[in-house]
Amino acid sequence: MKILVAVKRVVDHNVRIRVRPDGSGVETSGVRMSMNPFCKHAVEAAVQLAEAGAADEIVIVSIGPKPANDVILTALAMGAHRGILVETDQPLETLAIAKLLARVVAEEQPDLVLLGKQAVDDDSNHVGQMLAALTDRPQATFASEIKLDGTALEVTREVDSGRETIGLPLPAIVTADLRLNTPRNAALPMVMKARSKPLAIRPATEFGVDLTPRLAVEKVSPPPERAAGATVNSVTELAAIIAADVNEMEAI
Amino acid sequence: MSVLLLAELDDGTLSAATARTVAAAAQLGPVDLLVPGPRAAADQATAIAGVAKVIHAKQALLADGLANLLAGLAEGYTIIAASASTTGKDVMPRLAARLDIQPVTDIVAIEGANRFVRPIYAGNALETVTDPQQKHVLTFRASAFRPAASDNAAPVETLDTDIASAARFIAAHRTQSDIPDLATAQIVVGGGVSVGSAEGFKLVEALGKTLGAAIGATRAAVDAGYAPNDWQVGQTGKIIAPDLYIAVGISGALQHLAGIQGARKIIAINTDPEAPLVKIADVALIGDLFEILPQLTAELEKSGVRR
Ligand SMILES: Cc1cc2nc3c(=O)[nH]c(=O)nc-3n(C[C@H](O)[C@H](O)[C@H](O)COP(=O)(O)OP(=O)(O)OC[C@H]3O[C@@H](n4cnc5c(N)ncnc54)[C@H](O)[C@@H]3O)c2cc1C
Numbered sequence: 439m440k441i442l443v444a445v446k447r448v449v450d451h452n453v454r455i456r457v458r459p460d461g462s463g464v465e466t467s468g469v470r471m472s473m474n475p476f477c478k479h480a481v482e483a484a485v486q487l488a489e490a491g492a493a494d495e496i497v498i499v500s501i502g503p504k505p506a507n508d509v510i511l512t513a514l515a516m517g518a519h520r521g522i523l524v525e526t527d528q529p530l531e532t533l534a535i536a537k538l539l540a541r542v543v544a545e546e547q548p549d550l551v552l553l554g555k556q557a558v559d560d561d562s563n564h565v566g567q568m569l570a571a572l573t574d575r576p577q578a579t580f581a582s583e584i585k586l587d588g589t590a591l592e593v594t595r596e597v598d599s600g601r602e603t604i605g606l607p608l609p610a611i612v613t614a615d616l617r618l619n620t621p622r623n624a625a626l627p628m629v630m631k632a633r634s635k636p637l638a639i640r641p642a643t644e645f646g647v648d649l650t651p652r653l654a655v656e657k658v659s660p661p662p663e664r665a666a667g668a669t670v671n672s673v674t675e676l677a678a679i680i681a682a683d684v685n686e687m688e689a690i
Numbered sequence: 691m692s693v694l695l696l697a698e699l700d701d702g703t704l705s706a707a708t709a710r711t712v713a714a715a716a717q718l719g720p721v722d723l724l725v726p727g728p729r730a731a732a733d734q735a736t737a738i739a740g741v742a743k744v745i746h747a748k749q750a751l752l753a754d755g756l757a758n759l760l761a762g763l764a765e766g767y768t769i770i771a772a773s774a775s776t777t778g779k780d781v782m783p784r785l786a787a788r789l790d791i792q793p794v795t796d797i798v799a800i801e802g803a804n805r806f807v808r809p810i811y812a813g814n815a816l817e818t819v820t821d822p823q824q825k826h827v828l829t830f831r832a833s834a835f836r837p838a839a840s841d842n843a844a845p846v847e848t849l850d851t852d853i854a855s856a857a858r859f860i861a862a863h864r865t866q867s868d869i870p871d872l873a874t875a876q877i878v879v880g881g882g883v884s885v886g887s888a889e890g891f892k893l894v895e896a897l898g899k900t901l902g903a904a905i906g907a908t909r910a911a912v913d914a915g916y917a918p919n920d921w922q923v924g925q926t927g928k929i930i931a932p933d934l935y936i937a938v939g940i941s942g943a944l945q946h947l948a949g950i951q952g953a954r955k956i957i958a959i960n961t962d963p964e965a966p967l968v969k970i971a972d973v974a975l976i977g978d979l980f981e982i983l984p985q986l987t988a989e990l991e992k993s994g995v996r997r
C-alpha cells in the first residue's frame with residue numbers, strides 16, 4: 439500500500455501570535471515555524487502502518503514557500519520515504535490547496551491519503567474533505583483510531599456526541615485528530631538520513647490549477663481583550679458570588 | 691438570497707444548535723431547513739422562527755451521502771449553510787469543493803450579505819472576509835448566535851431520494867449523561883488534568899450538578915482519561931459561550947482559551963495566581979481544588995442554588 443501524507447508548515451503552536459497594527463494580517467516574519475501538530479499525527483499514523491507491514495511507501499507533500507522543505511524533512515526523519523514540495527510564495531486558499539493535492543493524488547495514485555484535521559494557523563478544517571470530493575473518495579475525518587483490514591479501513595472519529603466508528607473501502611482520505619497516536623521525535627541518525635532521501639521541488643504553477651483567491655480578506659483584528667478581575671479570599675465569598683450570578687440568570 | 695440550511699441533529703432529535711444557526715442564516719434570507727432524520731425531528735423544526743419550509747429527508751449519517759444530498763438541492767439556493775459542528779465541518783467543505791466554491795466557515799459575526807467574521811489562530815485573531823462568489827457555502831458557530839424563537843408553523847416537504855454512501859456506519863460510542871449540552875449551556879464547569887484521576891474529576895462533576903451546569907475539560911484531562919473526548923473545550927474541542935464558566939485547575943493554554951472567549955463571566959480556581967486563566971478571569975480564588983470544591987459544592991447546596 440502507498441500512503442500520501444500532506445503536511446503544512448505553520449507558525450509554531452506555542453507562539454503567541456501578534457496581529458499587525460495595520461490590520462493586514464498576523465505577523466509571521468521572524469516567528470518560529472514548525473509542522474502543523476495535526477499533520478505530525480498523520481505522519482506518525484503512516485509510519486506506524488509501514489512498521490506494521492501494511493504500507494511500503496510513504497510520500498510526503500507540502501505546499502508552500504521553499505522553507506516548507508523543513509517540515510518535509512521532519513516527516514522524512516520520522517520514517518517517510520520521499521518528499522514533494524509544491525513551491526509557491528503565494529498564500530493559498532484551502533480550495534486551491536485541495537486542487538493541487540488532487541493533482542498530486544492523480545500522479546501518485548496512493549491507496550490512502552492522510553492529512554491533519556486542521557491547520558492551526560487558518561483553523562479551516564477543509565482540505566481533507568475537499569480533497570475527498572475532488573478525488574471522489576470516501577472520507578473519515580477527525581480520526582482517533584485507524585485499523586486496516588486488507589483493503590478496508592475502520593476508523594474511529596471524535597465527534598460532538600462522543601466517538602463513532604465507520605468503515606470505508608480504499609482508496610480513501612483520512613484526517614488525523616490529536617488522540618490518534620503520539621508522534622515520535624526523530625533521533626539524530628534519522629534526521630541525518632532524511633537529508634539523503636529524495637525530495638522533488640515542483641513549482642505550483644506547473645500543475646495548471648487556478649490559484650487566484652476567491653475571497654477578499656478585508657482586515658485581521660485582535661480579539662477583545664479580557665482583563666483580570668477580582669481575587670476573592672474565601673470559599674464562602676466565592677459561593678455567594680456564584681449564587682448571586684445563578685439567581686440573576688434564573689430571573690432572565 | 692435564499693438559504694438552504696442543514697439542521698443539526700443529535701441521535702435523531704433536533705439539537706439546540708439548530709435554532710441558533712437558523713437565527714444566523716435568517717439574517718441572510720428565507721431559510722429552507724433540511725432535516726435528514728426521523729419525521730418527528732422535521733415536525734419539531736417547523737416551529738423555529740425564520741424557517742420558510744422544512745425539507746425532510748431520510749437519515750443520512752455520513753459525509754459523502756450528505757454532501758451528495760445537499761449538492762442535489764443546491765441549484766435553487768444562493769447560500770448553503772450548516773452549523774460549525776463536527777457534522778457541518780465534515781460535510782460542508784466536501785460540498786463546497788464539489789460545487790467549486792471556497793467556503794467561509796466558523797462564522798461568528800455576519801456584517802453584511804457577504805461579509806463575515808471568523809476566528810483564526812485559535813481565536814487570537816479575527817478575520818473579516820467578503821465573499822464575492824455567486825453561491826456561498828457557510829458554517830456558523832452556534833454559540834455565537836442567540837436562538838430563534840419557536841412560534842412558527844412552517845410546512846414540511848418530503849424528499850425521497852435515496853442517499854448512497856461509500857463509507858459505512860459501524861457504531862456510535864456515545865457519552866451517556868443527563869447533563870446539559872456543552873455547546874449551548876448557560877453554565878459550564880470545566881476541569882483540568884490537576885484533578886489527578888477520574889475520581890478527582892467527580893469533584894468537578896459534583897459542582898456542575900449542583901449548578902445544573904454542563905461539564906467541560908481540558909485536552910490534558912481528556913488525554914489522561916479523566917473525562918470523555920466530547921467534553922473537551924478549546925481549539926480542537928467545543929466552543930462554548932456560557933453566561934458563567936468556572937475553570938477548576940486549568941492553566942489557560944491558548945488552545946483552551948480559544949474555546950471560552952465567548953464566556954460572559956469567568957471564574958478561576960487555581961493554586962497558581964500567575965496562571966494565564968487567572969489573569970483573564972473576572973473572579974479568582976487561589977487555592978487547592980481538593981479543599982475548595984467539596985466546600986464550595988456544599989455551601990451552594992446549602993444556599994439552595996439548584997437549577
Ligand atoms: C494543536 C493543539 C490543540 C490543542 N487543543 C486543545 C483544546 O482544544 N483544549 C484544551 O484544553 N487544550 C488543548 N491543547 C492542549 C493545551 O495546549 C494544554 O496542554 C492544555 O489545555 C492544558 O490542560 P490543563 O490546564 O488541564 O493542564 P496544565 O496546563 O498542566 O495546568 C494545570 C493547572 O492546574 C493548576 N493546579 C495544579 N494543582 C492544583 C490544585 N490542587 N488545585 C487547583 N489548581 C491546581 C496548575 O497551577 C495549572 O494552572 C491543544 C494543544 C495543541 C498542541
Ligand SMILES: Nc1ncnc2c1ncn2[C@@H]1O[C@H](COP(=O)(O)O)[C@@H](O)[C@H]1O
Nearest residue numbers: 444445501553554556557562563564565
Ligand atoms: N499548504 C499545505 N500543504 C500541504 N498540506 C496542507 C496545506 N494546507 C493544508 N494542508 C493539509 O490539510 C490539513 C487541514 O488543513 P486546513 O483545511 O487548512 O485546516 C492540514 O493538516 C494538512 O494536512
